[in-house]
Amino acid sequence: MKNIFFFFLLIFSISVFGQESKQKPVKITQKNCLAKKGYSFRLKEVVSDSRCPEGVQCIWAGEVQTIISVYKDKKLVEETKITVSPNKNEEAISFFAKYYAGKKIESIYVFPFAIKDKILDRKAYHLEINFY
Numbered sequence: 001m002k003n004i005f006f007f008f009l010l011i012f013s014i015s016v017f018g019q020e021s022k023q024k025p026v027k028i029t030q031k032n033c034l035a036k037k038g039y040s041f042r043l044k045e046v047v048s049d050s051r052c053p054e055g056v057q058c059i060w061a062g063e064v065q066t067i068i069s070v071y072k073d074k075k076l077v078e079e080t081k082i083t084v085s086p087n088k089n090e091e092a093i094s095f096f097a098k099y100y101a102g103k104k105i106e107s108i109y110v111f112p113f114a115i116k117d118k119i120l121d122r123k124a125y126h127l128e129i130n131f132y
Helices: 002-017 090-097
Strands: 026-028 039-049 064-072 075-084 105-111 126-131
Touching (some): 026 039, 039 075, 075 090, 090 105
Antiparallel strands (some): 026 126, 064 075
16 A cells, blocks of 8 residues: 555655746736836737738738837837748747747747638737747
């Protein structure tokens, strides 16, 4: 009986310590949720969305061009145009990396995805930054 208990305890401890400590993604929306201290971001505008809609076959994956506002202590620091593409995100990653020092950015996505024959509400857009 002790052997069975020890075996389950061993398996449980391996599964607990084997979990990755992945950081929670950061969501950047169009709402004004500005931090009192430090940096905060706002998705000011979606300039264009040429991504291939779900349910359609495309030659090019497309991209989303956005304008991001950066605030520090509730004061506007800069606004810049960021292009997010499934194939080429180096520019967007390097932009956000200077504000997230010490964190490694894995990916940047723009949601929601377009769906064939459905018009997206521009206010529903948001960026999601995932970290290692």
